[in-house]
Amino acid sequence: MERNQMSIGELTLKTTKDADGNYLFASGTTVPSAATGYAKGCIFIDTDKSGSCFYLNTGTATSCTFTLVGTIGASSVTLAMLAAGITPAAICVYAGSKTTAGGAASEDITVAGVLATDIIIVTIQNNGTNNVTLLESKAKAGDGAITCVFSGNPGADCVINVTAFRAAA
Numbered sequence: 001m002e003r004n005q006m007s008i009g010e011l012t013l014k015t016t017k018d019a020d021g022n023y024l025f026a027s028g029t030t031v032p033s034a035a036t037g038y039a040k041g042c043i044f045i046d047t048d049k050s051g052s053c054f055y056l057n058t059g060t061a062t063s064c065t066f067t068l069v070g071t072i073g074a075s076s077v078t079l080a081m082l083a084a085g086i087t088p089a090a091i092c093v094y095a096g097s098k099t100t101a102g103g104a105a106s107e108d109i110t111v112a113g114v115l116a117t118d119i120i121i122v123t124i125q126n127n128g129t130n131n132v133t134l135l136e137s138k139a140k141a142g143d144g145a146i147t148c149v150f151s152g153n154p155g156a157d158c159v160i161n162v163t164a165f166r167a168a169a
Contacts, residue, residue, distance in 0.1 A: 022061045031055055031066045038064040079168055090119060090165035097125060100148075102156040105132075108145045111162055116141045119165040122148055128158035139164070 016024045022039035029048035032038060042057040044066050052070050059065030079087060098109050114120070122137035136149040146162065148154075 034063045093166045094164040100154040100158040106149045114164045121163045123161045126159040128155045130155040
């Protein structure tokens, strides 16, 4: 490990490189991007930024990607990372609206990805011209559909909202 030291008045700057000559710590007014020479895990301090100014190289020594420390990137938190007290019992796997086809009081409605074991919540957004109510809804065995039972034929213009939850694994 190589260490360099330089004193400016009362300020002492230290730079540390790994065995391959890549920086482990760096600072400056511009955060590097896709540059070489910064070890994976290198800490960069942006000296020209207000607020959080610490970055971590999540890229490689040949193409750095400095990520602001304290921010959460898309898809970077998994259920396995959560403490038991905040792990959800279920996660939402579908939320959307569907329009009935009509013809009978019981109707199977396709909802891609829904499993027979999912928890289904269905509400009527617009009861259509037949003015029906929803009596029952459940995921259908065989996956990919839900069965809704209405107070009568819902017609082809009844709009329902469907939310499906699946046990968190």
